[in-house]
Amino acid sequence: MSDRQTAIEAVTHMPESASMAEIVDELRMLASVREGFEESECGEGLSHQHVAQLLDEWITKSSGRHAA
Numbered sequence: 001m002s003d004r005q006t007a008i009e010a011v012t013h014m015p016e017s018a019s020m021a022e023i024v025d026e027l028r029m030l031a032s033v034r035e036g037f038e039e040s041e042c043g044e045g046l047s048h049q050h051v052a053q054l055l056d057e058w059i060t061k062s063s064g065r066h067a068a
Contacts, residue, residue, distance in 0.1 A: 006030060 001009075010026055011018075018026075039045045046054075 003031075003034075006034070 007027055007030070010030055011023055014023060014026060036045065
């Protein structure tokens with residue numbers, strides 16, 4: 001599906017009351033997810049284990065606790 005079609009479908013499925021900011025946030029999130037999938041397909045990005053380690057480090061630094 002093209003980027004344009006993905007955006008149209010996403011906006012169509014949002015509530016009528018969605019604000020412009022909410023629409024923009026949704027489109028940014030979708031763009032980030034698509035970019036992540038493309039990086040993954042090219043063998044780029046971080047491994048699950050590395051992300052879990054980073055998350056544990058960030059949580060420890062911010063709260064003094066370890067992630068589950």
